[in-house]
Structure formats: C-alpha cells, structure tokens
Amino acid sequence: MYIVKNALISIIRNKGRNLLIGIIIVVIACSTTITLAIRSSAKSLINSYENSYDVEATIGINRENMKEVMRPNGEGSEEPPEKPEESTSMNMTDIFRDASNLTISDIENYGDSEYVKDYYYQVSIGVNSSTITAASMESENFDEENTFGGRPNGGRRGDFQNISASDFTLIGYSSLSAMEEFVSGKYKISEGEISSDLESTSCIINSELATLNDIEVGDEITVVDPDNEENTLTLTVTGIFEEVSDTDNQMGMFTSSINTIITNVEVTSMLQEKNEEMNSSLTPTFILTDKSVIDDFEEELKEKGLNEYLSVSTNLDEIEGATETISNVNTFATTFLVITLIIGGVVLFVINMINIRERKYEIGVYRTIGMKKSTLTLQFILELFIVSFVALMIGAGFGAVSSVPVSNYLLENEIESSSEKIENINQNFGGKPDVGGDRGFEKVNGVATVQAFDSIDAAVNVKVLLQLLAIGIGLTLVSSLAAMISIQKFSPLTILKERS
Amino acid sequence: MKTEKENKEILTLENVSYRYSDADKNDYVLRNINYSFELGKIYAIKGKSGSGKTTLLSLISGLETKYEGNIEYNGKSLKKMDLDLYRNTYIGIVFQSYNLLPHLTASENIILSMEISKVKVKDKKKKALELMKKVGLSECFEHRRVLKLSGGEQQRIAIARSMSYHPLVLLADEPTGNLDKETEDEILNIFKELAHKENKCVIIVTHSKNVCDNADVVYELKKNKIEKHELSEK
Incomplete structure (x- = not known):
C-alpha cells in the first residue's frame, strides 16, 4: 500500500521530529525493559522459593x-x-x-x-x-x-x-x-x-x-x-x-x-x-x-x-x-513501570500534539486532494508505529544489557545461598549424597538443589519482549490519539485558509 | 450519471446560497446562484475581494458542504456523492499557494495524487514525467523537493498533479496570482490546451485581466443592492 511508502518517506525526510519521538521512546523502552526484567526475575525468584520450600x-x-x-x-x-x-x-x-x-x-x-x-x-x-x-x-x-x-x-x-x-x-x-x-x-x-x-x-x-x-x-x-x-x-x-x-x-x-x-x-x-x-x-x-x-x-x-x-x-x-524482600522489589518495579508509562504516555501525547499542529498544513493538503480521513489516520499511526518499533528495539537492547546483570546478580546470590545450603545439609548428614531418600534427590526437607534456579539468562526473555511490544503498541495508540482527533476535527478548507 | 457526449454540461448550480455559520440569518455571501459549466471551455470568475469567488470554488470542489441549494456533477448531487472520491477522481484543484507537500519531490507529489485516486496507470513514474514535460518542466526536476522550486515551477507541478488522474473539471483559484506575466501566459496556455484539446472544463477564479481575456466565458460576482449575487455572462 502506498501509505507504507508514504509513511517511510515522511519518517526519513522529517528526521528531527522523529528523532525526538524516537529518543523519548528509547528512554521509555529502556526503563520499561529493565523494570519488566526485574519483575520477571523477582517473580522467578519467588517461584523458585515457593518451589524450593515445600x-x-x-x-x-x-x-x-x-x-x-x-x-x-x-x-x-x-x-x-x-x-x-x-x-x-x-x-x-x-x-x-x-x-x-x-x-x-x-x-x-x-x-x-x-x-x-x-x-x-x-x-x-x-x-x-x-x-x-x-x-x-x-x-x-x-x-x-x-x-x-x-x-x-x-x-x-x-x-x-x-x-x-x-x-x-x-x-x-x-x-x-x-x-x-x-x-x-x-x-x-x-x-x-x-x-x-x-x-x-x-x-x-x-x-x-x-x-x-x-x-x-x-x-x-x-x-x-x-x-x-x-x-x-x-x-x-x-x-x-x-x-x-x-x-x-x-x-x-x-x-x-x-x-x-x-x-x-x-x-x-x-x-x-x-x-x-x-x-x-x-x-x-x-x-x-x-x-x-x-x-x-x-x-x-x-x-x-x-x-x-x-x-x-x-x-x-x-x-x-x-520472599518478602523480593516481593517488595517486585512491587517497587511495578509502581515504577506504571509511573514510567503514565509519564511517557503523557510526554508522547504532548509531543505528538505539537507535531500535529506543525503538520496541520500537510493534513489539509492530503484531505484536499481526496485522501480519506481513515487512510490519513492510518498513515500517521503507521509512521508513529514504525518509529516506536525501531526505538523499542533499541531501547530493549539497552535495557537488556543493563537489566541482565542486575537481575542475574539477584539470582546469583540465590543460587549461591542455595548451593551452600545443600552442601551444608550433606555435611550435616555425614556427607551422604542421597539425603533426599525416598523423596528424590531434587529436594531435601523442602530445600531444592541448584538445578531449580537454572534460569539465570532469562531476565529479558520472549515474555518480556512481548510485554514490551504490547506496551509499545499501547503507547503508539495513546500518542496517536492527537493525530486521530486532529484529523477528524480539522477542516481542510480552514487549514488552507489559515495557511494563506 | 449522464455521459459527457450526451450533455456537455458537467457542473450545475441550482439556487446555491451560502453564509458563514457565525453570520446573521440574512447575511449571505452567495445567494441563489444558478449556473452551469460545460466541457471544453475555460471559465473565468471575477469579482471584488470578498465577493465570494473563492467560496464558490470551495462549494464546487466539495470542500465546503454547508450550503443551500444544489450542486450537481454530471447530473449527480454532490450531497449524495463521496466527496473524497469526487476530489481525487472527478475534479482537479489548483490553488494560488500551490498546496504541494513540502517533504515530497516534484514527481512524488504527482504520483501520490495518482495513488490516492487509484487511477489505473501502469507506470506512474513515467506518467508523472510526461505530465511534468507537458507543463514545461524537464526531467531534471523529478527528484527536486518542491520547496526548492520557484513559484511558477511549483504552480506547474500543482497543475500536473491535478491532471494526473484525468479529471473532467479543473478548478483553479488565482493560479497566476503570484506569477509574472510571462509565466502567467505559459500557465494559461496549458489551461487552454486542456480545455480546447482535451475537452476539459477549466474554471478559474481570478483578478487578472489577462486571464479573463483568455477565457471563453467570464462571470462576475456582484453584490447588488438587494444583496443578491449574480453571475453575468461576458
């Protein structure tokens, strides 16, 4: 469809505007990725604890x-x-x-x-x-x-x-x-x-x-x-x-x-x-x-x-x-995520409002030469979505790089303490390797072996990326509201008269 | 819908009246306008500033819809038509300020119009270059951004754009208002060719005596004592 080509041309030829939106989305995506990764790690830790302790x-x-x-x-x-x-x-x-x-x-x-x-x-x-x-x-x-x-x-x-x-x-x-x-x-x-x-x-x-x-x-x-x-x-x-x-x-x-x-x-x-x-x-x-x-x-x-x-x-x-401490981290991460998204959404909406005012003339010309409101709205959303998607990927990359060490640090500590615990139990039983007895080797009196925590590199996983994509789509739609409203509201004749 | 062969009248205005939404009840800009436009002719509409020339063009182009009376294109009321389709297929509009998209090149502006109108053209780029040549612009303008073109060149692109999907009616609002005499003549020659050789109906709103002199029919919008607007044939 020509609107895809048109959207790409518009993005490339209006670099300044799109770069600004992109940077904001990169920042939002980066902090969101870190938060989601921490949440994910915290949840996995809690699950590990719950699985570890019967x-x-x-x-x-x-x-x-x-x-x-x-x-x-x-x-x-x-x-x-x-x-x-x-x-x-x-x-x-x-x-x-x-x-x-x-x-x-x-x-x-x-x-x-x-x-x-x-x-x-x-x-x-x-x-x-x-x-x-x-x-x-x-x-x-x-x-x-x-x-x-x-x-x-x-x-x-x-x-x-x-x-x-x-x-x-x-x-x-x-x-x-x-x-x-x-x-x-x-x-x-x-x-x-x-x-x-x-x-x-x-x-x-x-x-x-x-x-x-x-x-x-x-x-x-x-x-x-x-x-x-x-x-x-x-x-x-x-x-x-x-x-x-x-x-x-x-x-x-x-x-x-x-x-x-x-x-x-x-x-x-x-x-x-x-x-x-x-x-x-x-x-x-x-x-x-x-x-x-x-x-x-x-x-x-x-x-x-x-x-x-x-x-x-x-x-x-x-x-x-x-798990109380980890739960607190999870709650803090969730609160931070919500605040980031609200602030990010508002900032994006305002910037897009300003952009749309700047593009009012463009809207007027498109409408005058017969482009339908729906097609024009779709093109504007598409432009924003392409910018958002690229920025989200970059932000996710930065976020993944930053969040993995943080999340893994938490998990590493847990693995370490769990390993020590198992080792100590074995020593307490006189070094016997199969103290799990009839309950199997995986668990000893409710304490799991280290294998249960083998998800150290899963901080930014497919689930986090999908959540990020959903958030990105949500933000795009929220910030596109300005374009949608303006396109519906602006009369091409009024725009062109103002321009004249 | 009637074909142009059966009836050369392509646009008809019946008792068309218009007043601004915030104007007094009887303060009409246009009142009871009745006229028709035929294919193969150039129409010049003149009048003093504020006489309603541009408003009339807005009504004909479907950009203004809150009017009394009836406007028909080829026998069909505009009020019953899809005005987006009407503007991207049946009529072409040329503005005094060109109204081109500044982030696109000369050829891209023309191609975009073809794509919006969904006119079936095999090679849109080739067609755009042909139209540019027709309005006196060489291929070297193809990749030039419109903001880097002169006023006359931009106006030529605007005309090429309006012709790109072969509309039967071409509406032009002060198309030579910002141009010198020489360029004005060149633009007028393009309009004449469109009307007389390609059997289009060209309607030009203008203050220019030169344009009026080159038109087949000139109408003047007057505000008479009883505030009735009339179109009078030259």
Missing part, C-alpha cells in the same frame, strides 16, 4: 480451644463446676491426653490425601540402657519444661508427653527427610554416618554421650524399656553427631541432646510392640501439594476425625517471610 503441615495443640476450656464459664464447659480450679485442671489433663493420643494409623490415614505429596513422622519414647550410662542432668533445670511441648533431650515440636522419667530419649524417624535438626544444621555427623536402611537396628548418638561411655562407631548399645526390663533391644552405633548450636541450654554442662539416641521408627515399634502402654509421642509432618490447599487439608482432617483440640499448623509464614 509447604509443610504438622499437627499440634490448638491453644485457642484449650483456653476456652480453662475459662470457668466459657463455652467449653456447660455447667460451672463446684471446684473450678481442680475441675479445669482435670479437664485439661484429659483433653490433653486424648488430643495427644495420635497413632501411626491416624497419620497414615491423614497422609492418604490428594493434598499431600508426602508425609513422615518421628516417634519419641523414653528408654533406659543396660550398657551405657546417661549423663547426669540433675543440674539441668528443664524438667518443668518437659510437659506441654518442652524440649528436653533435644525434643522436637509436638513432643507433648512427659517422657523424662527415663534416662534416654529414643527418637525414631520414618524418613531421613524427617531429621529436621540435621537439615537445619543443629546436629552434624562428626563420625560415621546415618544408616540409610531405615529398618536396621542401628542408631546414632551424641558425641558427648559417646565420650562419656567410651563408645565408638560400630559398638553396640542396649536400650531397655523402663517399665519392663525384659523388653530390650541391641542397637549398633553407626554414627556420632555433634550438637552444633544449643540455644535452649546455653548454661548447661552438656548439650540438651546428650541423652538422645536417634534411630528409625522400626526400632521404636519393636519396643512398643512388647509394651503397648509405653509412653511415646508422635510428631507427623505432611508435605502439601500447594499452599492453596492448606484450608482444604485441615477440613479433610477434621472430617477424618481430628481431635477438636488439635489443629494444623504450617510453615507458610516462614516461606512468605523469605
């Missing part, structure tokens, strides 16, 4: 509901008791016992859900030993804490039964992924390794306990049921761990995990099989498919008979907290 749900006491019971005239008690304090205390104990009476079959039942990707659990039981001596904890003042989720003997969240009457705490894990202390770096294997065979009668013990009893890797220890001395089990020590940080017990002689023996759930089951009344606590962890299913999962557990004094808690706050 949403974990666990079951714990619902303290709000418990408080209702503690109130003498609360909704929890229908009739006011004669001796409120004693009655409340009894109620609390009963409720607590009922609530904490979770079984493995309960966990398996809860884990059998479309919202659950995977689940694991740990069982803590109190045992004595006929072959080793426990470290004396008389000076350690944590027995009172031991009830209601205290952390004696390196106890974990949800250890809501008193198992301190015994010398040792035997903790059985259903999966290596469940060993949170090793993942977080609290415990670290200093000698030997954790047996990956989760059915073997093996264990790992604290290095202080090992020193105290002169135990080495390969030695055997015998654990004894405190209530039934005939119920014993001999375990082979495959590894010795150190408690790296002990924030709970900084003033103690020993680390709080000194009397902790770590094994698998098969071992704890063997002891419990012979004594069903054995005191134990069960802590489940469910890996959910997505953060959006948390409410549905909790609802499902209630339908499956979850005790009303128990509730589901997740690590969602922790995950969202980790």
